Amino acid sequence: MHIMEGFLPAGHAIAWTCISAPFVVLGARGLKRILAERPEARLDIAASAGFTFVLSALKLPSVTGSCSHPTGTALGAVQFGPGIMAVIGTIVLLFQGLLLAHGGLSTMGANVFSMAIAGPWVAYGVWRLAGRLGVPFAVAVFLAAFLGDLATYVTTSVQLALAFPDAESGFGGAFAKFAGIFAVTQLPLAVAEGLVTVVVMNALKGRRIRVEGAKA
Amino acid sequence: MSLTIDRLSQAGRWRKRAPMEKAALALGLLALALVLPPWPGGALVLGAAWGLALGGARIPPGDWLRLNAVPLGFVLTGAAALAVDVDAQGLHLAADQGRRAALVVLRAAAAVSALLLLAATTPAPDLVRGLRRLGLPAEIAEIMLLTWHFLFLLLDQAAAIRTAQEARLGWFGPRRQVRSLGLLIAQLLPRAMDRARRLEVGLAARGFDGSLPMISTARPASRPVLALILGGQSALAGVSLWLG
Amino acid sequence: MIVEARGLSYAYPGGVPALSGLDLAVERGRRLAVLGPNGAGKTTLLLHLNGTLKPAAGSVLLDGTAMGYSRAALTGWRKRVGLVLQEPDDQLFAANVAEDVSFGPLNLGLGEAETRRRVDAALDALGILDLADRATHMLSFGQKKRVAIAGALAMEPEVLLLDEPLAGLDHQGGKRLLAALDRLARAGTTLVFTTHEVDLAYEFADRVALFQGGRVIAQGEAAAVLADRASLAACGLEPPLLLELGVRTRDEALALMAARRKVY
Amino acid sequence: MIVEARGLSYAYPGGVPALSGLDLAVERGRRLAVLGPNGAGKTTLLLHLNGTLKPAAGSVLLDGTAMGYSRAALTGWRKRVGLVLQEPDDQLFAANVAEDVSFGPLNLGLGEAETRRRVDAALDALGILDLADRATHMLSFGQKKRVAIAGALAMEPEVLLLDEPLAGLDHQGGKRLLAALDRLARAGTTLVFTTHEVDLAYEFADRVALFQGGRVIAQGEAAAVLADRASLAACGLEPPLLLELGVRTRDEALALMAARRKVY
Numbered sequence: 001m002h003i004m005e006g007f008l009p010a011g012h013a014i015a016w017t018c019i020s021a022p023f024v025v026l027g028a029r030g031l032k033r034i035l036a037e038r039p040e041a042r043l044d045i046a047a048s049a050g051f052t053f054v055l056s057a058l059k060l061p062s063v064t065g066s067c068s069h070p071t072g073t074a075l076g077a078v079q080f081g082p083g084i085m086a087v088i089g090t091i092v093l094l095f096q097g098l099l100l101a102h103g104g105l106s107t108m109g110a111n112v113f114s115m116a117i118a119g120p121w122v123a124y125g126v127w128r129l130a131g132r133l134g135v136p137f138a139v140a141v142f143l144a145a146f147l148g149d150l151a152t153y154v155t156t157s158v159q160l161a162l163a164f165p166d167a168e169s170g171f172g173g174a175f176a177k178f179a180g181i182f183a184v185t186q187l188p189l190a191v192a193e194g195l196v197t198v199v200v201m202n203a204l205k206g207r208r209i210r211v212e213g214a215k216a
Numbered sequence: 217m218s219l220t221i222d223r224l225s226q227a228g229r230w231r232k233r234a235p236m237e238k239a240a241l242a243l244g245l246l247a248l249a250l251v252l253p254p255w256p257g258g259a260l261v262l263g264a265a266w267g268l269a270l271g272g273a274r275i276p277p278g279d280w281l282r283l284n285a286v287p288l289g290f291v292l293t294g295a296a297a298l299a300v301d302v303d304a305q306g307l308h309l310a311a312d313q314g315r316r317a318a319l320v321v322l323r324a325a326a327a328v329s330a331l332l333l334l335a336a337t338t339p340a341p342d343l344v345r346g347l348r349r350l351g352l353p354a355e356i357a358e359i360m361l362l363t364w365h366f367l368f369l370l371l372d373q374a375a376a377i378r379t380a381q382e383a384r385l386g387w388f389g390p391r392r393q394v395r396s397l398g399l400l401i402a403q404l405l406p407r408a409m410d411r412a413r414r415l416e417v418g419l420a421a422r423g424f425d426g427s428l429p430m431i432s433t434a435r436p437a438s439r440p441v442l443a444l445i446l447g448g449q450s451a452l453a454g455v456s457l458w459l460g
Numbered sequence: 461m462i463v464e465a466r467g468l469s470y471a472y473p474g475g476v477p478a479l480s481g482l483d484l485a486v487e488r489g490r491r492l493a494v495l496g497p498n499g500a501g502k503t504t505l506l507l508h509l510n511g512t513l514k515p516a517a518g519s520v521l522l523d524g525t526a527m528g529y530s531r532a533a534l535t536g537w538r539k540r541v542g543l544v545l546q547e548p549d550d551q552l553f554a555a556n557v558a559e560d561v562s563f564g565p566l567n568l569g570l571g572e573a574e575t576r577r578r579v580d581a582a583l584d585a586l587g588i589l590d591l592a593d594r595a596t597h598m599l600s601f602g603q604k605k606r607v608a609i610a611g612a613l614a615m616e617p618e619v620l621l622l623d624e625p626l627a628g629l630d631h632q633g634g635k636r637l638l639a640a641l642d643r644l645a646r647a648g649t650t651l652v653f654t655t656h657e658v659d660l661a662y663e664f665a666d667r668v669a670l671f672q673g674g675r676v677i678a679q680g681e682a683a684a685v686l687a688d689r690a691s692l693a694a695c696g697l698e699p700p701l702l703l704e705l706g707v708r709t710r711d712e713a714l715a716l717m718a719a720r721r722k723v724y
Numbered sequence: 725m726i727v728e729a730r731g732l733s734y735a736y737p738g739g740v741p742a743l744s745g746l747d748l749a750v751e752r753g754r755r756l757a758v759l760g761p762n763g764a765g766k767t768t769l770l771l772h773l774n775g776t777l778k779p780a781a782g783s784v785l786l787d788g789t790a791m792g793y794s795r796a797a798l799t800g801w802r803k804r805v806g807l808v809l810q811e812p813d814d815q816l817f818a819a820n821v822a823e824d825v826s827f828g829p830l831n832l833g834l835g836e837a838e839t840r841r842r843v844d845a846a847l848d849a850l851g852i853l854d855l856a857d858r859a860t861h862m863l864s865f866g867q868k869k870r871v872a873i874a875g876a877l878a879m880e881p882e883v884l885l886l887d888e889p890l891a892g893l894d895h896q897g898g899k900r901l902l903a904a905l906d907r908l909a910r911a912g913t914t915l916v917f918t919t920h921e922v923d924l925a926y927e928f929a930d931r932v933a934l935f936q937g938g939r940v941i942a943q944g945e946a947a948a949v950l951a952d953r954a955s956l957a958a959c960g961l962e963p964p965l966l967l968e969l970g971v972r973t974r975d976e977a978l979a980l981m982a983a984r985r986k987v988y
Contacts, residue, residue: 004287006327007294007320010250028356035355039426040416046359047412050366051405054374058397075405091360095367097331098340099219101287104331105243106250164298164320167311173302181297192394199398204405206555223474226859339859341819365817368861373550379512380551383543384611385567388531392567399553406597407549411814418815420776421807422875423799423831430823431830431839433857498894499864600763628891630762630920632960656894696896701965 001156001186002111005097005104012163017109020086023117027086034084045080049088052076053095056102073152074145074197077120078127089116114155123148141201146194153186154179219371220279224336230273235342236437237445241268242334244449248456249326254319257456258326264452265329273337283332284325291324340364345434358428370408377403462488462650463541463619467518468508469674478504479515480674486619486667491651493661493682496671497696502654503546505671506621509652510541539568542617546624548604557583557599557607558592564615575614582614585647586640602633606640613644620644622653626660638664662686662700670695726752726914727805727883731782732772733938742768743779744938750883750931755915757925757946760935761960766918767810769935770885773916774805803832806876810887812868821847821863821871822856828879839878846878849911850904866897870904877908884908886917890924902928926950926964934959 008016034041052073076085090112096102103111123144130140157179166173225231230238242265249261269275298317301310310316334343341364348357377400381387386396416424463486470479478501486492494502507513508520511527511534519526527537545551554560558579565575583589586606591599599607605625612620625641626634641664645651654671655661661668662682669679670691678691685691686700732746742765750756758766771777772784775791775798783790791801806828809815818824822843829839847853850870855863863871869889876884889905890898905928909915918935919925925932926946933943934955942955949955950964 002290004291004294004324004328005246005331006249006324007291013250028353031359032353032355035426040424042355042359042362042426042428043412043416043419044409046362047366047370047408049359049363050370051408053363053367054370054404055401057371058374058378058400075401087356091356091363094360095340095363098335098343099221101221101283101328101332101335104287104327106246106327160294160297164316167301169302174297177297177300177302177307178294181293195394196398196401199395200402200405203399203402203553203555218473220473226862227474339819361819362817364819365861369813376545376547376550377553379507380543380545380608381553381563382512383510383538383551384564384615385535385538386563388535388567396553403549403553414809414811414814415817417771417776418807418809418872419817419827421774421802421809421815422828422879423802425795425831428817429827429830430818431826431836431843433820433822497896498866498892602762628762630960631922631962632761658895696894698895 001114001153001182002093002096002103003107003156003159005101005107007104008107008110008159008163010106012159013106013109015109016107016113016159020090020109020112020117023083023086024090024112027083030083031087045084045088048076048080049091052088052092053099056092056096057100073115073120074123074148074193075200077124077148078144082117082120082124085120086112086116089120092116110156110159114152114159118155119148119152122151137205138198138202141198142194145197146190149186149190149193153182153190157182220283221332221335222339224275224279225339228273228275228337230337231339232435233337234435234437234441235338235346237441238334238338239343239346240437240442241445242330242337244445245330245333245452246327248449248453249323249330252453252456253460254323254326256459257453258319258322260452260456261326262322262329264448265326265333269329269333269336273333275336280332280336283336284329287328288321288325291321291328295321295324342434345432354427361428366408366411369411370404373407374400374404461485461521462523463509463652464521464524465505465508465518466521468505468515468520469517470504470508470513470515472504477674479508481518482675484669484676484679486650486652488618488650489645489648490667491645491665492653492667492669493665494652494654494669494671494676495658495661495695495697496654496656498656500671500695501674502656502671503623506543506623506652506654509619509621510543511537512543539615540617541619541621542612542615544609544612544620544622544625546627548601548608551608551611552596552604555595556592557588557594557596557610560596560607561610561614564611568615578614578616579610582610585613585644586610587636602629602636605629605633605637609637609640613649617649619650619652622651624655625653626655626657656697658686658692658697658700670697725749725785726787727773727916728785728788729769729772729782730785732769732779732784733781734768734772734777734779736768741938743772745782746939748933748940748943750914750916752882752914753909753912754931755909755929756917756931756933757929758916758918758933758935758940759922759925759949759959759961760918760920762920764935764959765938766935767887770807770887770916770918773883773885774807775801776807799832802881803879804881805883805885806879806881808873808876808884808886808889810891812865812872815872815875816860816868819859819861820856821852821858821860821874824860824871825875825878828875832879842878842880843874846874849877849908850874851900866893866900869893869897869901873901873904877913881913883914883916886915888919889917890919890921920961922950922956922961922964934961 073089076088093103093108093111097104126147127140127144130143157175160178161171161174164174165171245261245265249258269280270277295317298320299310299314300307341361344357344360381396386392465482465484468479468482471477496502508515514529527533552560561579561582562575565578583592586609588606591603629637665682668682668685669676670685672695677694678685678688689699692699727750729746729748732743734743735741760766772779778793786804791797816824825843825846826839829842847856850873852870855867889901893901929946932946932949933940934949936959941958942949942952953963956963
């Protein structure tokens, strides 16, 4: 769920950029280490980023038209780890802003935090936890994608509520408003994404394509 | 599959202008849209961006309207939340009669049009090269340029897979949509990785050692043009403060 | 006419016209080659004939009835008109061959037993029943190509649209594929295929439509259209080698070709 | 012999043998067609001739010297032997044409001025100087193909390896590409190309190596090898149509072909 260009006041835009920056810089460091060992890995990373971008351009027709598709982020978090995903996600968000006018430059810090940091970390955490608890494969995949998606949606609602607190009820009321409005589109989408990701992971397994952390 | 913004930026009237000039113009307007009060500053930025896009860069009005419409739709959905208050009695129109919502919409509309002015006149790779000169690490810049290359190939593949699925009646109905999309993604991911492998072979033949050196094809910015841009932006800021 | 296009016009975003007032008629049971250079819009035409693309002007008719673009209309349309794209990797989605071929029949809402029957029949028609259990990503290019056709065939369409069916196949692979398509045609399926190869059109089609500048500039019996030097030249093409070398009649040419392919 | 392969053997991971004791010799200034069916390992052979793949047994020689696989040796090798893959998208990576073509020269350590000279010369040789500023993803297939060749050519190799150079091109596109390759050959570049089309080998090569089962089963002057029915049949191929139709000499055939292509 992207926050559009210009929607956040300058102060909030700068603050979220500062909050996201360390994650992206650390991710970039990790990426550099990988590239130092295996220079040609930049082709794989770029192909994954391109792939993630394409997912965002594939729309599941939904109630309100197009919406974001973090499916790739959940897949990527599982494949590359959430650290690297912060960098890949940032690149994807930049191209989404520049090629699809989806999101924006000033709001990029906030979007990176919700979609390239919070979402992937939650998806990754759920995936690992489910693995440890012995949750069945399909359920674990669904929960990782579904909850990763929800984490993005809740984070965005928090970001908007912080920027636009309600005149009377303050942050709480504003959060309820934003979360309520976006629930209409985001809850069904989160379910759809969870289901789609299950189909994807099953199909990949069927092709014997290795999925990190998946029990055979 | 072609993306409207890319198509416009590759073939537009400002294609040959220095990326630095276009970036200074559009990003300057974007900054003004954020720091000036939405009224009248945002309105002035909005007018300037639309004037430059339609009159200067000659972006076809139909394309320009469509490009603005999509992000504005999302802006309006978000702004709807600002126009209402929640309290014990439930939802009602905000005490300020939606003034805050209107100002946010105005600011966002100005900022979106400034972003689009940049995006629709400047191919994204030009901007990545600019970021590189501003200190973006070479590895990241190379990954970004490669991402750009892959995404068009993968967009075409995704479109072809979808056409094939629709020809066999996938995508009709919600259950089939979920299954078709899942199968599409599962088909695309290994192909993306396969493309990376094959490109590695292709580049190895030209001496690929990991890095991706290329000659620069950037055009230098003209100082008078930059001065004109900054002057115009200062004037816009001045008028805004004077009117406000 | 089982399929007919009347005055089709279509432009890709950015205003590049791909079709401009195109007319085409396909008789039931025929093999029509849509012949023209690359980039002329042949694929765009096929995508109109199964309703994937909606023309800006003009209409597509099946059995004389102009088709609509509602979901119900498209379902009926695609049931009757199958499409096979050039690149088989774009149309194999499932992990194994039988599962992939069942995609269409299952989407038609057919039961398991009927789906199985159709999958087997389609694989049999393409001569690849033995591949049923194989993983799709392990197949050779030629095998993938035949699985892709089986996927379309399992919906039992009346018309099969094929985009550059022989592209990428070598001599033997092409021979095998043409033999399979020949069996389909004899069993009554109407075939419409695009190609940029004059010799293929001459060899396999009974009717040819010359495609150039977004329009069909000539259509008719293969032998007649392919002997029309002027029209061919307008498409950047030249008459079939056999015609040039003095093999003047189609029968004579076919006999020669048959000797080479040894499959008919 | 500018390039020679002696007893090359190679198996892909999984144990499928692709080359088994292959011998091949290429004389300087020649145009050699490596002719064989799809999946026979022709591409694998090319990847050995520029050192991309390292054989399990046997060696590759340049000008009589067996090549090593150290980084320095490979750099020198690839400077002398350029490779053009079948699919141009597997070779193009940069956002615009000039940048892409400059990649090889810059990897050779050349300065900016010399790189620019080479980029222009390579684009000029392929007749695409006007594309220098264009975005690579907006090019047609035929244009991409020529840019990919320019990318190899800018390294000024002595030998150019081309994998199925005409695949996917239509009549006009093929004509244009062959004309460009003909100019290169006349300027002294040794050409080695793979193909599954007997007619192409007959038309464009002066030497032919028949490839089957991971080995070269016959090599020699094009006219002689292509008249050898038994060897061709072993590869699932048949003699060129022209030969079959009674055009017995190569000169006669070339005259006929030249009349058709109108470019030489």
